[in-house]
Amino acid sequence: MKLGKKSQELLLDRLTAEIRGEEIDPSVIRSASDRVWSRIQNADKPAPVEPSQVEQIRGCADFQRLMPSYLEGGLSEPRSLLLEDHTRECLTCRRAVKHHLHGTSRSNSAAHLSPTSKVKPRRASLRWGIAAALILSMSFAAFLAVRGLQPARAGHVVIQAAEGPIYRVSDHEVTPLSAGDEITDGQSIHTGYASTTVIRTGDGSLIEMKGRSQLSVSESDRGLMIKLERGNIIVQAASQGSRHLYVSTRDCTVSVTGTIFSLNSSVKGSRVSVIEGAVEVDYSGNRESLNPGQQLTTSRGIESKLVMDDISWSRDAERYLKLLAAFTDRRIDPGSGGGHPQNRFSTRLLDMQPESTFFYIALPNLSAALSDSNSLIEEQIHQNAALRQWWDSHRRNSIDGPALSEIVESIGKAAAFFGDEIAISFGVNSRGRAEGMLVMAELSDSAEFRAFLQNQTGAGSPAPTGGVRMRLIDGLVGRESQPAGSAARKEIPIAIRDNIFIASDDPDYLRTAESAREGATRTRFTETRFHSQISTLYSEGVGIILAADLNKIITQSEGGDSRVDKDRAEAYDRLGLSDLEYLILELKAGGEAARNRAVLTFMEPRRGVSSWLAPPGPMGSLEFISPDANVVAAFVVNTPRSFVDDLLTSLKSIDPDLSGQLKEFEAQARADLREDFAEPLGGEFAVALDGPLLPTPSWKAIFEVYDPARLQRGIERAVEEINRRAGAEGKPGLLLERTDQGGRAFYRLRFGNDGPDLSYAFASGYLIAAPSHALVDRAIRYRQSGYTLAHSPRFASLLPEESGSDFSAFFYHDFSRLLDPLARRGGAGSLAQALPPTLIYANASEGRIAFAASSQPASSSGSLLRLPGYFQLPRILEEAAPSR
């Protein structure tokens, strides 16, 4: 393709414009500049470095850091060879070796590095060096003594207590640690799932780490520096004298002299909560001082929490709560501007629902919400089999009454008299039959509303064409009965009491509901768990709520004797779905965009499929995925072992033969699926399509691994056994090749002569697998360069306020890299619009799973009521299970 001059010019202009317009995440710059400044400050104070502290040799600086160990003979042979090779080619490093050998003396003799022997420093220089160091140390100590300052000693960092797994993670290896182990300067420490670890520094400071957190501790001239890469910690800083203890995250630095505080770091930002003492927080060019009970979030994207909630995971939570008791929670949140006007924080309507209520909807009194509510309700109901069944029966029963759409339309005309909320509820009787529907609203002025009704329903006023009209039943319902015939169909019975408007499609249900009101303000519904689940939402502000008592529906729809009914009941039980209690869907305005979520609650602790998900945690696997990824799915499981156990149990019932073959394979290969494959895994998994789809899709899979050596042994044994079997059958087997590059082992698994390839490598506590060596290498380099999905502004804009980037599971897609070129050619514009970047995520806790979605730009096209099909969730879970 030969480009014309104009095309060349255009190409160049486009390329340079793209480069000029490229954004860099400010936190990346901040982190880089912090590191650089720290190095510049220490430029004249080269500290001896342990070889293990240099995780990866990236250039001369790293070689120079290894030189002291090399000269003392403490460097491993591979690294020594690398250093020797490098110094032959690099003049600067030869000079540096000379500098290390002779201190600052100006020797002109060239340093010679023997490939086999280590050069020892001259004894005379050493003696002089020791003497000089002693004099300097004494002088410095005297200086400090004069000033009355005693620096805290931060060295000798040890693990004081560890509950659950904890690891030292470097680029090349993962090493299990336990209580009593020492941590050297700059080493990364990672806590496993459900682990709690306490680290003690030399000055007596304690750092408590929550599970799935990662940090390193180092010491600088200014004081102890804790770098929290991700997760939650609580720091009890010992008195620091004139120095400070610093805790840094991607976007803030907390400096203290003696205090207790908690720090949470995620991709979206950081949250600092102070328990005792005072801290200074530097973030985005600002500096804030925080006192006990105060909290600061560094960005709009991270949610404020009650301080007591922020520290509830701690082993010392009780003590901290006592300390906090004296202080009132105050939050400094630059991202929140108070409650959104559309959100409501209290209601009288919920307390007045009949006890039989099993489906409750609360809408803001907005014309858009009302006009869309009918389609919203029908759409959501039709996504759930049990609800659909109930809804059909309800419509059959109320065929003579006004339809929901007619009621909503009619009530909408009177909305100007209502308060800020309208509640719609449906009830079932003890036999599971539909009882009726209620619509309730608070009246701002009941007298005015009565006058309005008088005008609308006055004698001789015809019913609106094609609609219905409201008929007021004054006083207690029951004195009047509904007129029969066609005229009845055109009227909605309503009642007004204590400034509450109530309408129903069934006068009998209205009568029952009204009679059930005790003291006019509460019903027995307030004593149910369903009520308490809904009322909790109001404390955080609500927009639209759709809540269904699934257990009531499932229980009452079960009991069939047919084989299909029994199979369904069995499947529900196996999946843990028979424990489903409520499904609550919520949509509310918050920050800059509407937020929606669905919550599935369970009556018992989750079991079966639904128990696999672990509580939300930081996901380090995202650091191997680029911001250009098309599709990413990631999840964390409680323990991979239980995950495998469940799979094997299911396999046993689904296909006993296959299960038997697997056992035989395990016996012959001397392998154990649980021990060799599940046990070494960490519990975090991610898969992504990160690159072109053709000719080979650029997929990658990332697994957290706590014991890479054990997993590799398991893989090798499995390959041997597969090859043995394949050889016996005259089939091509697997070929496992190892290539060492840059001090890292890359493995390539080839399936037969012409079969697909799979490459993988271990890095920083993860196994990265992809169809080619290049993709694996590229994934590792993404992490090293910081060019990762976790730092992508587009991904970050989709993250929720409440959990940042901590999820139990998520699915993300951004097809713009694939579709934009097509859209520019006019081929996929509508497709690109229909598939905006979207994040769907799930967060699990013991008795519930919350689902939510966000897209950018919002796909709702301005309507607040376009909700994802959350009511399909039970069906999705059901269908995801192995079929019988």
Add this chain to the structure above:
Amino acid sequence: MKKASAHVKAIRLTPVPGTAEDTEALFQRHHELVFRTAYRVLGSVVDSEDVLQTVFLRLLRRGRTDLSPSPGGYLQRAAVNASLDLLRARRRVSLVPLDDLKDDLIDSPSLGPDKQLDGKDMRMLLQQSIARLGDRAAETFVLRYLEGYDNNEIAEMIGTSKLVVAVTLYRARAKVCKDLSKFLEVKDEAR
């Protein structure tokens, strides 16, 4: 993604006493400008960090903190030149002549079957092309097309006439365009 050369990072310098505080002030004020400038040339966070370190270590070594009349302009040029040094050093180390670059790119996993270049590959090609320019031409090119200065401003910054800048840019641009075109041509043949 090419491995960063360590040439710039290797310089370990001894600071001149008494200038650290001034350097710190300069660093706090201008580190972002230096980093962003380097990033536009290099497209790598790691390399940009190296450049940031190099620029300020050089200042510290020289004990030079008075960068008037325009500290920002001085540091930006320093960042451009340190980045170009790094590009050239990398080119020397990796020995990737333009004609060979096509093999790298065509074998790149980021290329689909239609050999459509993605932004990163084109950027790498542009970097290689800039690294082949002369010192002054490369600096001028970067200031004009990546940093967005106009010819007058560039002339003032590097102390030359507007006409010289215009001619330098014309020649530099023609060379870069030719490189891009040549590469695409070779790629097309390889298809």
